[in-house]
Amino acid sequence: MAESAPPRRPSLASKDTVDASQLLGSIDRDGIAALKADLSAGPNGHARPARSETETRDFSSQRAHVPSGSESAVDDESDETIEDYDELQLDPDTLIANSRKSMSEAYRPSLGASMETDGQDRLQPGKPKKRNSIQIRLEKTDRKGRYVLTADDPEIREVLRKGIEREELESSGKKPRVRFRDMVFTRQFTTFDRQNASSESQFFGFFTLFWMSMAFIIIQSAMKNLREYGSILGSNEIAKMMFSHDVLVLGITDGVMTAGMFVTFFLQVLVQKGYMNWSKGGWVVQNVWQSVYLASVVGWAYFREWPWTHTIFAVLHGLVFLMKQHSYAFYNGYLSGVYRRKMLLEDKLEQLQAIDPVQSPPTSPRESQQMDLASGIDLAELSKRAADITVKRRPSMGPRTSTNLAAEKSDVASVAAAIQSGRAIDTDQMQTFERVIRAEIDDLTKELQGKSPTGKNAYPKSLRLLNFAEFICLPTLVYELEYPRQDRINWWYVAEKLAATFGVLCIMQVISQAFIYPPVAKTVAMKEAGMPIEERWREFPFIVSDMLFPLLIEQLLTWYLIWECILNVLAELTFFADRGFYGDWWNSVTWDQYARDWNRPVHTFLLRHVYHSSISTFHLSRHAATFVTFLLSALVHEMCMAIMFKKVRGYLFSMQLLQMPLVMFSRSKLLRGRVVLGNVVFWLGLFIGPSFLTSLYLVI
Known part of the structure; x- marks a missing residue:
């Protein structure tokens, strides 16, 4: 029997005259695309395999190959090349393939059946729509094979523009300049979300088997x-411990922690109003407040003598609030400096426009040269840089937050000095000076807009109480002026995730009661009976063995509960469209890959506010900044263990710092390229580590 043709998507309405199923080519800065038919496609229109995930773009019946850099967009965060530690596997160009009008409309099969075509282009109802294509228009030019490529979606236009800029930077060997706001937020679903069309896998049966196993454990x-x-x-000691002691006090404590966050907001209002200067003392005040906040939360949780469930909830929630405050304060503090510089330059521009230029005779080059020397500026070079719009302006403009133009060495500072000197300025000089200042003001204005292209939430308009309250609720730790948002809330989706949340909590309670509580109670009984450390140490291997499987399952369920269920509920309720809360950490072959992928919100925070801040503020090397990041993470984890076990032992701290030499070992010749072996080593650590560490804290 002849093999039927593969199903194809119905073509979009188009006015194009290009008769080709696939197009390859490149796009120039002026928007002209040099395209040609892909002759490598099969006779039935099959596309050749893409060389990388983002190499082929889905434009429905037509596809264009848009070149993009291999680096992630977060690489723009630093003036230096970033090492493997923070190479996020998220390319902003994938926005083309994953874009949609609304996640709730385009991806969710529950809102209506979608249609798919068979080999004869007949529509078949009932199959879920996989993704909503973005239509790209190709308009002919007077040159053969060249087309003007346009898109109605402003985000797609921005992606294309950035891709072209990255190509130019790579070809010229230049490195992009840092922008504080350059973080990647895009519309996407989590991997295990059943509504994520790209999560289809031939191994989905193992996912079903896992949950069936959990059901059988509960029944057993x-x-x-x-x-x-x-x-x-049963005796249900775990539930009694959780709900019989200070539940109301825990809720009040969480409310007080939330209210305390607004201190950060009012500090930023004072900075914006000019009562404090962020660069001179505002950041010190903010850090003092953060220290007081953290000490209050930890001290209250420690001396309240809560059960470990209450303690760890209060401390972890306090740490989340602390990171949110830090990101909000330091981003807005940075923008306050940008805003002050913009106001200063606007004053300089008004001063310049108020000056009456002298008329320089065109036949008197000597007089013009004297005025150039008097102003202390090479007018020809300055005019050339100001007129060349394709050159990155930032290196010649000076720091974005500097307001001391007298000490600054930049074109803007030279122009300001010339204006301040009161010397005569001719018409050509005035025009050049004005272009320089306006170019800097435009750049600062763009920085103040951040991820708000319309300027609706540009600084200082973003300093609103409602804006800060919304950021508290959003499932992200990195503050931006705007995020990708969806159009509506799917309440069935919320109900599904809430049901999953309570279901997972019940499973975790059963596993804790049946498999973790007995060995823990045994170690407590040994200590209360006065058993010597030597005898307890002999029991140590058996305690580790008893808790291997239950702690691994609890770890997996805890991760699923937070990053798949709770964060998705928050995202849906707040219209937050970026669901990239984790990567495929289960495929990790190194510990740094696991650190990046298992908890993306925290990793993104550490990337911006610890790693890059260490490089830009303290001028650390990349390796030193990586060590500082791991060190801070290890200290925070050890603090949580000390509060929970009421003792400081340093076991978890040491194990976390041990990850750094393990990362180096994984990059050695012995393990480099051996993916299966690296993944086995990773899972051995994740399997044995929790049980080993917990037993150490319990027994010794």
Whole structure:
């Protein structure tokens, strides 16, 4: 029997006259695309395999190859090349393939059946729509094979523009300049979300098997409790510990922690109003407040003598609030400096425009040269740089937050000095000076707009109480002026994720009660009985063995509960469209890859506010900044263990710092390129580590 033609998507309405199923080529800065038909496609229109994930762009019936740099967009965060530690596997160009009008409309099959075509272009109802294509228009030019490529979606236009700029920078060997706001936020679903069309896998059955196994564990535990205790809940010490002690006080504590965050907002209002200068003392005040905030949360949780469940919830939630305050304060503090510089330059521009230029006779080059020397500026070179719009302006303009033009060495500072000197300025000089100042003002204005292209939330308009309250609720730790948003809330989706949240909590409670509580109670009994350390140490291997599987399952369920269920609920309720809360960490072959992928919100915070800040503020090398990042993370984790176990032992701290030599070992000749071996080493550490560390804190 002849093989039927593969299904194809129905073509979009188009006015193009290009008769080709696939197009390849490149796009110039002027928007002209040099395209040609892809002759490598098969006779049935099959596309040749793409060489990389972002190399082929889906434009429905037509596809164009848009060249983009291999670097992630977050690489623009630093003036130096960033090492493997912070190479996020997220390319902003994938926005073309994943864009949609609304996640709730385009990706969710529950809102209506979608259509797919068969080999004869007949529509077949009932199959879920995989993605909503973005239509790109190709308009002919007077040159054969060259077309003007345009798109209605402003985000797509921005992606194309940035891709062209990256290509130019790579070809010229230049490195992009740092922008504080350059972080990647795009519309996407989490990997395990069933509504994510790209998550289809031939291994989905193992996911089903896992949850079936969890159901059987609950049934088995219930039957055992019914036989031994006469109740399916058994003695239920875990639930009693969680709900019988200070639950109301814990809720009030969380409310007070939330209210305390608004101190950061009012500090930023004072900075914007000019009562404090962020660069001179505002950041010190903010850091003092953050220290007081963290000490108050930790001290209250420690001396309240709560159960470990209450303690760890309060401390972790306090740390989340602390990171949000830090990101909000330091981004807005940076923008306050940009704003002050912009106001200063606008004053300089008004002073320049108020000057009456002298008329320089065209036949008197000597007089013109004297005025150039008097102003202290090479007018020809300055005019050339000001007129060349394709050159990056920033290197010649000076720091974005500097307001001391007298000490600054830049074109803007030279122009300001010439204006301040009161010397005569001719018409050509005035025009050049004005172009220089306006170019800097335009750049600063763009920086103040951040991710708000319309300027609606540009600084200082963004300093609103409602804006800050919204940021508190958003499932991100990195503050931006705007985020990708969806159009509406799917309440069925919210109900599904809430049901999953409570279901996972029940499973975790059963596993803790049946498999973790007994060995923990055994170690406590040994200590209370006065058993010597030597005898307890002999019991150590058996305690580790007893908790290997339950702690691994608890770790997996905790991760799924937070990053798949809770964060998705928050994202849906707040219209937050970027669901990239994690990567495929289960495929990790090195520990730095795991550190990047298992918790993207925290990694993004550390990337901007620890790693890059260490490089830009303290001028550390990339390796030193990586060590500082790991060190801070290890200290915070050890603090949580010290609060929970009421002792400082440093076991987790040491193990986390041990990850750095393990990362170096994974890049050695022995493991480099051996993906399976690296993944085995990773899973051995994740399997044995939690049980080993917990047993150390319990026994010794």
